[in-house]
Amino acid sequence: MTGSAPSFSRRQLFTATGAMAVGGVALATLAGCSTPAPAKTAMWTPPATPMAFPKGYVWGAATSAYQIEGAWNIDGRGPSVWDTFALYSGKIADGSTGEVAADHYHRWKTDFDLLKTLGVGGYRFSLAWPRIQPTGSGAINQKGLDFYKQLLDGLAERSIRPAITLFHWDLPQPVQDAGGWPNRDTANRFADYADIVFGAFGDVDADWFTLNEPKTHAFNGYWYGNHAPGLTDPNAAAAAVHHQLLAHGLTVQAFDAQGVKGRVGPVLNLTPVSASDPAAADQTKNVDARENRLFLDPVLKGSYPTDAIGTENGQLPADPAQFASLVKEGDLKTISSPIGVLGVNYYGVAGVDLNGDEVQIHPTSTAEWEQIWAPGLYTLLTRIKREYKKVPILLTENGIPDDLLQDGVDDPQRIDYLRSHFQQAARAIEAGVPLEGHYVWSLLDNFEWAEGYTQRWGLTHVDFTTQKRTPKKSFHWYSTVIAANAVAPK
Numbered sequence: 001m002t003g004s005a006p007s008f009s010r011r012q013l014f015t016a017t018g019a020m021a022v023g024g025v026a027l028a029t030l031a032g033c034s035t036p037a038p039a040k041t042a043m044w045t046p047p048a049t050p051m052a053f054p055k056g057y058v059w060g061a062a063t064s065a066y067q068i069e070g071a072w073n074i075d076g077r078g079p080s081v082w083d084t085f086a087l088y089s090g091k092i093a094d095g096s097t098g099e100v101a102a103d104h105y106h107r108w109k110t111d112f113d114l115l116k117t118l119g120v121g122g123y124r125f126s127l128a129w130p131r132i133q134p135t136g137s138g139a140i141n142q143k144g145l146d147f148y149k150q151l152l153d154g155l156a157e158r159s160i161r162p163a164i165t166l167f168h169w170d171l172p173q174p175v176q177d178a179g180g181w182p183n184r185d186t187a188n189r190f191a192d193y194a195d196i197v198f199g200a201f202g203d204v205d206a207d208w209f210t211l212n213e214p215k216t217h218a219f220n221g222y223w224y225g226n227h228a229p230g231l232t233d234p235n236a237a238a239a240a241v242h243h244q245l246l247a248h249g250l251t252v253q254a255f256d257a258q259g260v261k262g263r264v265g266p267v268l269n270l271t272p273v274s275a276s277d278p279a280a281a282d283q284t285k286n287v288d289a290r291e292n293r294l295f296l297d298p299v300l301k302g303s304y305p306t307d308a309i310g311t312e313n314g315q316l317p318a319d320p321a322q323f324a325s326l327v328k329e330g331d332l333k334t335i336s337s338p339i340g341v342l343g344v345n346y347y348g349v350a351g352v353d354l355n356g357d358e359v360q361i362h363p364t365s366t367a368e369w370e371q372i373w374a375p376g377l378y379t380l381l382t383r384i385k386r387e388y389k390k391v392p393i394l395l396t397e398n399g400i401p402d403d404l405l406q407d408g409v410d411d412p413q414r415i416d417y418l419r420s421h422f423q424q425a426a427r428a429i430e431a432g433v434p435l436e437g438h439y440v441w442s443l444l445d446n447f448e449w450a451e452g453y454t455q456r457w458g459l460t461h462v463d464f465t466t467q468k469r470t471p472k473k474s475f476h477w478y479s480t481v482i483a484a485n486a487v488a489p490k
């Protein structure tokens with residue numbers, strides 16, 4: 001059906017049929033959905049000996065501020081859209097908020113010791129804009145900068161390289177009140193905030209990421225309405241796409257102007273799609289445009305695809321003319337300012353039906369939007385290499401939630417998931433993809449957005465009553481991979 005949100009998208013429950021995730025993995029693909037035929041990738045089998053990674057490959061773990069920090073109103077932090085949404089929308093599965101989360105604000109030393117035990121070379125985390133600039137413009141909150149300075153020093157002491165995300169969806173509420181991302185001025189507000197951060201921490205050698213998953217923030221937040229700020233307006237979502245990308249470009253320019261150490265780039269979540277019906281080629285092309293090229297093309301080619309937005313099945317159902325009118329002269333040049341690194345979040349693939357809806361073609365994790373297909377990672381990375389200019393790539397997120405039947409810290413499904421994805425990463429490197437590191441999502445169980453605390457994505461179990469941390473079996477398994485810089489067959 002034209003004009004509606006896809007039935008099966010990231011963080012939307014799959015409702016089209018009775019597919020059930022059982023024990024973390026759905027039993028079968030759906031009746032009526034043929035299994036896709038990525039013949040070449042499906043036939044690849046990992047070698048019988050361990051696959052080694054290049055020297056210097058960065059093994060890491062990732063988190064984000066709102067999901068772990070807590071301390072939502074401490075030391076001058078202002079409110080963000082996620083505080084508001086969690087408190088008032090009634091859309092969080094367990095009615096929870098990030099007010100305390102994993103209390104990382106007070107327990108970061110314990111958490112950094114976990115990183116050290118794990119043996120990672122890199123840690124990806126985000127800065128909360130409302131901690132640093134509580135109203136999103138004007139006054140700086142020194143205590144916010146001090147908190148992050150402590151974190152950066154704590155990482156340096158442990159010889160762990162920071163990968164710093166400037167924005168992981170926690171927009172200061174006053175910026176939302178002024179219109180949020182559909183308002184062009186938000187891009188300027190963001191660039192000012194980035195300038196503050198670069199002024200404070202520009203001497204830190206890090207991988208800097210501008211915005212995390214502008215797609216999820218725009219689509220889930222402004223179109224599907226299941227994330228903050230909870231709107232359901234496709235035109236607002238399209239504007240949020242453009243203005244986030246503009247903010248990205250302005251931030252890259254600020255990074256260069258301030259001579260910040262390290263490299264900068266965006267974090268994009270990308271999803272290989274394939275037709276679940278042989279007649280759905282056009283719909284699949286549209287979904288690919290909407291999910292992937294709408295973000296890759298402007299950043300890496302300086303142009304928007306023409307098939308992402310419109311009234312055809314599989315497109316973002318916004319008005320293309322209205323979208324075009326937002327794109328001012330010079331915007332695409334700004335957005336395509338040369339980047340030093342591309343962050344890619346990979347969680348799986350999707351099928352596309354005749355309606356342009358995303359449908360299930362592979363088993364899912366307990367996050368029913370997550371269709372597990374490790375060869376899709378190879379497909380995605382080699383596609384980027386083939387179709388775009390060369391840029392170093394970091395996998396900035398990749399992971400799976402606990403199995404429903406899981407007892408505490410025993411998580412064999414996560415070990416299987418990570419192993420198969422590490423193997424596909426090694427395979428992509430062998431094929432010449434400039435992949436330089438892999439950050440597992442996530443270091444800790446945390447506040448999983450609209451799922452609240454009902455989905456646990458951590459390598460480390462967190463008891464949210466006592467805040468006790470307990471490494472899961474996958475944590476120990478991952479540390480052996482890191483130590484060997486190689487992934488062994490099962």
Ligand code: GCO
Binds near residue numbers: 213269345
């Ligand atoms: C994202 C975010 C993370 C999520 C993770 C699991 O990719 O959506 O970066 O915040 O928690 O992806 O859904």
